Amino acid sequence: MSTPETRRLVAKLWNYCDVLRDDGVSTIDYVEQLTFLLFLKMGHERANRKSFPDLALKPVGDAWQSLLDADGQELEDTYNHVLREFGQRKDTLGVIFRKAQNRIQDPAKLKKLIADLIGKEQWSSQGVDVKGDAYEELLAKGAEDVKSGAGQYFTPRELIAAMxxxxxxxxxxxxxxxxxxxxxxxxxxxxxxxxxxxxxxxxxxxxxxxxxxxxxxxxxxxxxxxxxxxxxxxxxxxxxxxxxxxxxxxxxxxxxxxxxxxxxxxxFGRKSSITVVGEDGRAGREDIEYTRQDFWVTTKNKQLNFVQHIASMLGIPxxxxxxxxxxxxxxxxxxxxxxxxxxxxxxxxxxxxxxxxxxxxxxxxxxxxxxxxxxxxxxxxxxxxxxxxxxxxxxxxxxxxxxxxxxxxxxxxxxxxxxxxxxxxxxxxxxxxxxxxxxxxxxxxxxxxxxxxxxxxxxxxxxxxxxxxxxxxxxxxxxxxxxxxxxxxxxxxxxxxxxxxxxxxxxx
The missing domain is CATH 3.40.50.150 (Vaccinia Virus protein VP39)
Known part of the structure; x- marks a missing residue:
């Protein structure tokens, strides 16, 4: 649920999107860069809090500090190094930074995003609902960027709530x-x-x-x-x-x-990028072959395959x-x-x-x-x-x-x-x-x-x-x-x- 604090955070972060859009950074790319930097900032806060610091997040905290300490080309190089290093991990951190790339090519604008827009907020002290809802609103705004195709990954939250x-x-x-x-x-x-x-x-x-x-x-x-x-x-x-x-x-x-x-x-989309072999023994050939003997029938229709997949994976009851x-x-x-x-x-x-x-x-x-x-x-x-x-x-x-x-x-x-x-x-x-x-x-x-x-x-x-x-x-x-x-x-x-x-x- 949107609150005044949520709207303040979203407005603060969103105002900068227009600046970066002039440099060719799409809405969804901007949200993605915010994802990287928000995580690093919160990791820094939690690793350095006075009471019960989370020592497991010390590498994240150190990475954020290295960004704060760098400027110009050094900042860009440091940021690229951080993205590569964390992208190799096997935990949630690795999923967030998997194949991550820096889309903000102007070091001065990257510095402003790090030091001013994100750095001046204490994200870990915000209630989970506030920062979570703020992120949800940012994702919704990203979905509105029709050219990026991001809307295909975003289901209206009103429909989700009813379901x-x-x-x-x-x-x-x-x-x-x-x-x-x-x-x-x-x-x-x-x-x-x-x-x-x-x-x-x-x-x-x-x-x-x-x-x-x-x-x-x-x-x-x-x-x-x-x-x-x-x-x-x-x-x-x-x-x-x-x-x-x-x-x-x-x-x-x-x-x-x-x-x-x-x-x-x-x-939504007509075809899978893979081959499905159903219990009928026939295969629809595309790029990668695999067998799904738990499927009722072979088809290249992606939605029909998902119906079969969901029917197969659902527990009883x-x-x-x-x-x-x-x-x-x-x-x-x-x-x-x-x-x-x-x-x-x-x-x-x-x-x-x-x-x-x-x-x-x-x-x-x-x-x-x-x-x-x-x-x-x-x-x-x-x-x-x-x-x-x-x-x-x-x-x-x-x-x-x-x-x-x-x-x-x-x-x-x-x-x-x-x-x-x-x-x-x-x-x-x-x-x-x-x-x-x-x-x-x-x-x-x-x-x-x-x-x-x-x-x-x-x-x-x-x-x-x-x-x-x-x-x-x-x-x-x-x-x-x-x-x-x-x-x-x-x-x-x-x-x-x-x-x-x-x-x-x-x-x-």
Missing amino acids: VDCVRPGPDDTVCDPACGTGGFLLGAYDYIQRHHSGDLTPEQRDRLAGGGISGVELVDGTARLAAMNMLLHGIGKPTGRSLIEVRDALAEPSHLYPSVVLANPP GRAAVVLPDNVLFEGGAGETIRRRLLKQFDVHTLLRLPTGIFYAGGVKANVLFFDKKPARPDVPWTSTLWVYDFRTGQHFTLKQNRLTRAHLDDFVTCYRPGEPHHTREETERFKPFTYDELIARDKVNLDITWLKDPSLEDADSLLPPDVIAREIVEDLTAALAEFTAIAEALEQTKDRPGDPDQPPEED
């Missing part, structure tokens, strides 16, 4: 995000547990919560460092301990964790809430196979159709799919009823003039009835149930279900602004292109397969 409120993680849960971006879902789960259980947490629960009960995986080095720093600033993990953010491709191998809660917004683009709901071939398996083997109980204009990385219409994993029962499908909440029809948001707020999602969370049996739910205009038999009978088990009419299409007096209309046209064309691409790939995959190419995949 977490529905899933209700507890102190005994293990929470994981296999595509964690800057760590928003992990922090949302941590905050929920702190707000609802802080008074009755045992010492063991506190230690587990801060030291491994919440973890994530991120492929991109720069984003992983932002997540690791974000976690530390919120009191999760230790600088010189094992990193709770793993830097690797989550799809490359089965998870070694089986969390009870998975919250995720996998990256387990709860998942995943942001997915529309094509996952309607795509034929592998998509149909995965939906059939998911409905049969998991309790797929809720689908939230999201409105346009809420993501920094636009162009794809998205949904949130909620499903639970329970002990196997081969003869009876676990899904009995899928409740669909249409929050898209008639809803139009933008990132500036009409932003999504948590209050906009109150009705959905109320309809969801967190913690209550699903059979106690009640149908509303926007919230409708569909039985397993109804879903299976739909063409290709299409879950892209809608029944509301957009009032703006019927009422000439409620026409949308031109910019909203233009954006929705782009999103519709993007969705259509995704569907045509899926059809082309499905035809390519069936080209060499014996038998009728129009025959649906066989089920076990």
